Amino acid sequence: MRNNYNHTLTWSTTRITVLEYCNKKYYFNYYPHSLRNLNEEVWLTALLLKNLKSIDMRVGEKTHHLLSDYLRALKKWEQDEEAIQAHKDRVMGEMKKEFEISKTRDYTSYDRDNKFWLSEHYYGENVDDKFEEAMKKVLHNLDVFIESERNEKVQHYFTTAKSVYVENPREKDFEGMKLNLYSIPELRAVNVMAAPDFGVVLSDNKYLIIDRKTGQEKMDTDWISEQLKIYTLKLLLKSHLDIEKTDIEAYEVYLPSLHQIGGKIEKTDIDHIVQKLKDDVEYQKQFLVDSDIIKNEPLSPDNFPRTKSKKKCATCTFRKVCEDLKTFE
Numbered sequence: 001m002r003n004n005y006n007h008t009l010t011w012s013t014t015r016i017t018v019l020e021y022c023n024k025k026y027y028f029n030y031y032p033h034s035l036r037n038l039n040e041e042v043w044l045t046a047l048l049l050k051n052l053k054s055i056d057m058r059v060g061e062k063t064h065h066l067l068s069d070y071l072r073a074l075k076k077w078e079q080d081e082e083a084i085q086a087h088k089d090r091v092m093g094e095m096k097k098e099f100e101i102s103k104t105r106d107y108t109s110y111d112r113d114n115k116f117w118l119s120e121h122y123y124g125e126n127v128d129d130k131f132e133e134a135m136k137k138v139l140h141n142l143d144v145f146i147e148s149e150r151n152e153k154v155q156h157y158f159t160t161a162k163s164v165y166v167e168n169p170r171e172k173d174f175e176g177m178k179l180n181l182y183s184i185p186e187l188r189a190v191n192v193m194a195a196p197d198f199g200v201v202l203s204d205n206k207y208l209i210i211d212r213k214t215g216q217e218k219m220d221t222d223w224i225s226e227q228l229k230i231y232t233l234k235l236l237l238k239s240h241l242d243i244e245k246t247d248i249e250a251y252e253v254y255l256p257s258l259h260q261i262g263g264k265i266e267k268t269d270i271d272h273i274v275q276k277l278k279d280d281v282e283y284q285k286q287f288l289v290d291s292d293i294i295k296n297e298p299l300s301p302d303n304f305p306r307t308k309s310k311k312k313c314a315t316c317t318f319r320k321v322c323e324d325l326k327t328f329e
């Protein structure tokens, strides 16, 4: 089989979560092009479904865009009511346009130039009311942030910190997102990308990392997520810092509650994430031809077992193609 992958194996928290959720879903999500030689229709359906997102996922995505638009503008100049309204109008305009495209589009074929699709529309659900609610949620997320103390803190950082980083999710800097893992031989060839939403260099050895979330909140307030550990590892490697001599705090901040989870990152957190990366890469290698992470060519689809959970399948965006593929396995 021809190798359609021009890059080596990638690790991300999302990727590992999907692999643990269902091996077949991982295959559809990360190796759909390998279906091309098996059956063209199945391949194109998998590509179409790979680009589907639910309305709830769009709320998260659009909240990120709106907050990033606001913060990046705030970094340059003070924001008045009119400017804030302009950010909101822009994102609401995008949401309405994309919703209309999704609602009226032809779902019988894959269109590589038009990838905005809602999974609800693909599976024939009427979600007009849900969409109105989704737009309100996105606006509300910005409003609670602006009215919070966190907004004041951010403005304080813009004027006092050594430097402040605000991610632009509209224009991802993929080169800048890469972790340089050269110093860890087992991970040297693995592609790991990460960029937090917000970072502050408070002084030469004091840093703050913030990641915003719109999903279900975790209960432990001092729990450090793997994602936060990865962001910290990236900072340490990039700036050649020693975790034992550097004060790095990292938090996930949930919207709209603004509840934050995280704290000071310790050496044990970094040791844990490096070991987790190594273990996860070993796990991912089992699904590759010759366990070769450079070629990154998946085994045939029958080597990726389906989950036995009917509950997982009921909401899986790949359920159509997962059924279609059975004919060819």
Ligand code: SF4
Pocket: 022, 023, 024, 025, 028, 306, 307, 312, 313, 314, 316, 317, 318, 319, 322
């Ligand atoms: S439909 Fe079920 S078995 Fe198939 S990919 Fe989705 S979760 Fe896995």
